[in-house]
Amino acid sequence: xxxxxxxxxxxxxxxxxxxxxxxxxxxxxxxxxxxxxxxxxxxxxxxxxxxxxxxxxxxxxxxxxxxxxxxxxxxxxxxxxxxxxxxxxxxxxxxxxxxxxxxxxxxxxxxxxxxxxxxxxxxxxxxxxxxxxxxxxxxxxxxxxxxxxxxxxxxxxxxxxxxxxxxxxxxxxxxxxxxxxxxxxxxxxxxxxxxxxxxxxxxxxxxxxxxxxxxxxxxxxxxxxxxxxxxxxxxxxxxxxxxxxxxxxxxxxxxxxxxxxxxxxxxxxxxxxxxxxx
Numbered sequence: 001x002x003x004x005x006x007x008x009x010x011x012x013x014x015x016x017x018x019x020x021x022x023x024x025x026x027x028x029x030x031x032x033x034x035x036x037x038x039x040x041x042x043x044x045x046x047x048x049x050x051x052x053x054x055x056x057x058x059x060x061x062x063x064x065x066x067x068x069x070x071x072x073x074x075x076x077x078x079x080x081x082x083x084x085x086x087x088x089x090x091x092x093x094x095x096x097x098x099x100x101x102x103x104x105x106x107x108x109x110x111x112x113x114x115x116x117x118x119x120x121x122x123x124x125x126x127x128x129x130x131x132x133x134x135x136x137x138x139x140x141x142x143x144x145x146x147x148x149x150x151x152x153x154x155x156x157x158x159x160x161x162x163x164x165x166x167x168x169x170x171x172x173x174x175x176x177x178x179x180x181x182x183x184x185x186x187x188x189x190x191x192x193x194x195x196x197x198x199x200x201x202x203x204x205x206x207x208x209x210x211x212x213x214x215x216x217x218x219x220x221x222x223x224x225x226x227x228x229x230x231x232x233x234x235x236x237x238x239x240x241x242x243x244x245x246x247x248x249x250x251x252x253x254x255x256x257x258x259x260x261x262x263x264x265x266x267x268x269x270x271x272x273x274x275x276x277x278x
Contacts, residue, residue: 006268008261009034009073011193011241013213015253017047020061022253028068030258035065036074036239037099039092051095058098065100073191073237074135076105078123086122097130103190105165106134108153111143117156124159133190135165139212140174141205147176151184166233167193167241169216172224173200173208178232186234194230194238194264196222214245218260220267227271240264 010027012018012035018026020037027035039051051057065071075096078089096104106123110116123134138150147166154162166181166189196217201207219226219240240260248256 006235007033007237008264009036009191009237009239010257010261011036011239012038012076013241013243014260015248015257016243016245018253020049020057021064024061024065024068024070026254026257028070029254031261032070032240032257034071034073034237034239036076036241037061037072037101038077039075039095040077040079042077042079052091058095062098062100072099072101073239074103074105075099075101077107077137078104078134079107079109080119080123081109086119086126089123090126093127093130093132096132101132103133103135103163106136107139107142108136108144109142113152113156116144116153120153120162121157121159124157124162128159128161133161133163134159135163135190137165137167137170138174138176139167139170140208146174147171147184148180151180151188154188162188163190164188165191165193166229167195168224168226168229169193169195169197169212171229172197173203178228181229182232189234189236191237191239192230192233193241194219194226195240195242196220196224196226199223212243214243216242216244218242218263218267220263220270226267230268230271238264 010032015023023035041048080086104127108116108119110119120136127134136150136154138144138146144150150164154164196219197211242260
């Protein structure tokens with residue numbers, strides 16, 4: 001039996017600053033299956049949206065998504081920084097459930113492995129009543145810096161709704177290994193953040209952050225070995241997280257979103273990955 005075609009989500013960073021209702025419209029117009037929304041800011045100077053003060057916003061977004069045949073794949077980001085507790089994010093989980101999201105991007109900056117496992121397990125427990133998975137993202141400049149570290153935390157927590165979030169840029173820029181990826185259970189991966197990138201100018205944290213937030217490339221338009229990574233990963237929805245300030249400003253958010261999706265489909269078909277055959 002022929003495998004199902006891959007599904008795609010329009011990630012917030014790809015259309016950075018675009019209000020969520022407009023994201024839904026862009027996703028529907030350009031052919032995405034999902035949107036991936038940011039509920040909490042990651043930096044102090046980025047736009048924010050009143051998810052926690054305007055109780056009607058999440059309902060309105062979900063209604064609009066339903067009308068367009070779009071779903072919310074994931075929301076970001078739960079990040080347990082020092083001085084915070086997993087329970088601080090209950091309002092976040094309530095909004096995520098109101099939106100009909102399936103997954104929550106989770107970051108654990110804690111360097112103590114035992115504490116990191118405890119924090120992640122607590123987030124999973126809080127998310128479970130809302131039918132949400134907690135997907136642990138590894139990022140080279142955080143304590144949870146690579147695939148092995150993230151997998152050890154998720155497997156150590158032993159929660160059914162715990163997963164590992166694989167971002168193809170972070171995989172390439174960290175000490176993550178293909179062999180370790182191949183050994184992990186496919187059930188650990190609920191979705192993948194897919195992008196490409198030019199060769200790195202340096203491996204400094206500053207440069208890694210700059211590229212991650214504003215200078216990625218559509219799949220197949222950079223130098224990352226995406227085919228090898230995706231061949232070892234399960235076929236799950238791909239969140240196309242491709243922030244590129246220069247190209248987005250030139251084309252506009254809608255046309256850039258369209259180009260990113262077309263590039264992803266073209267790349268997967270060319271690499272024989274569209275149906276999971278690598």
